[in-house]
Amino acid sequence: MSSTAGGSQPYYFVPHPSRHPFFAAFGLFFVIFGAAAWINSIGWGKWTFFFGLVWLLVVLFQWFSDAVGESEAGQYSRRVDHSYRWSMSWFIFSEVMFFGAFFTALWWMRAHSVPALGGLENSILWPDFKAAWPSTAPGITASPAGTVEPFQTMGPLWLPTINTALLLSSGVTLTIAHHLLRVGKRAPTIAFMWLTVLLGFTFLCVQGYEYYHAYTDLNLKLTSGAYGSTFFMLTGFHGFHVLVGMLMLFFITLRLMRGHFTPDRHFGFEGAAWYWHFVDVVWLGLYVLVYWM
Structure with missing residues (x-):
């Protein structure tokens, strides 16, 4: 395109x-x-x-x-080019709203739902309930009735921080590739694109190991109360978007190797780059709100 x-x-x-x-x-x-x-x-x-x-x-x-x-x-023609640009812009806007809903759900639970459950009107039903976030054991936030197994929360060190460095680095290499394409240097453009794809793939591998660590060492699962569900929903959907973005960049790189795109004709490249930078920005918000706070 x-x-x-x-x-x-x-x-x-x-x-x-x-x-x-x-x-x-x-x-x-x-x-x-x-x-x-x-x-x-x-x-x-x-x-x-x-x-x-x-x-x-x-x-x-x-x-x-x-x-x-x-x-x-x-x-x-140029009119079709504008149509593609507006279409991609609205698509990314819809993705912003998608992740905004999950971030809002996380904020609502932390700022409203959990404190409300610890209010005076609920103290008769759950006298030992403590309205604390994050929920790490039965009797606190996870499960007043003791139906959720104890678990540990996922901290920012070191796997999430490594993934942050990987995604930010991939954004830099992609920007360099875009600049090289605009000045007509195809060979180094392809090299930096392959590096970007490799960084995205490495991110997914690290996240897979993070999930393994969460399940085996922390007993953190999707069923681990409100914390577990929001953690895996946010990081899981983001990981899926990283996979989609990495596939976009992979096929764009193959097209570059086939001689597609010129310094003046490369919206397919730009659209994939927009999407990847959006994924980077979402991860920064996720990294702060989920892992640090």
């Missing part, structure tokens, strides 16, 4: 009728249907989910390949 300088292209590009939206919806149906069955312990749910997921990924690959071919054929 490269931008073009305009000129000979039509005022607006209208694609031919496509099978991709229908088949993408078909795959999504099986993803949701299978996931619903899987979480309800229905045996075939897992396989239905993975069938829909593979189907959807194949359709998306074909769909994006068509869009790349149209772009490289010079069919996209």
Whole structure:
């Protein structure tokens, strides 16, 4: 999806009728249907989910390949370029609202829900309850009835701090790659892009080890009260976004190696870079609010 300088292209590009939206919806149906069955312990749910997921990924690959071919054929004018930019901007805005909801839920529990549970009106039901955050043991915030196993919270040292350094470094290498692309230096651009992808992959590996450490050493699980659920929801969804962003950068790097993009025509690169910088900013907020506070 490269931008073009305009000129000979039509005022607006209208694609031919496509099978991709229908088949993408078909795959999504099986993803949701299978996931619903899987979480309800229905045996075939897992396989239905993975069938829909593979189907959807194949359709998306074909769909994006068509869009790349149209772009490289010079069919996209400046108006299409603006359309892509606005579309990516609104998509990132929707992601801001998505993470904003989770951050707000974390704040609400810490500032309102937990103190309210420790109020005078609840003292008769739970006389030994202590409205403290984070919740680390039965009888405090996690479980007044003792139904949640004791656990330890995840501190900022050292795995989250290492991941912070990795993501910030990847933002720097990506910015350098963008600058090199704009001045026409393709070979070093590709090198810095591969370094960015490697840093993103390393982040995911460190986060995977962090989850292993949480489960085995800290007994911190998704079921560990309000703290456990918000911790894994925030870090898990962010990790998924890192995976998506890393795949974006990976395919952009492959396109660079095939000769796609020029100093004046590279919105596909820019869109992926916007997304990656957004992921970096979200992590900084997560690092402070979840690990330090």
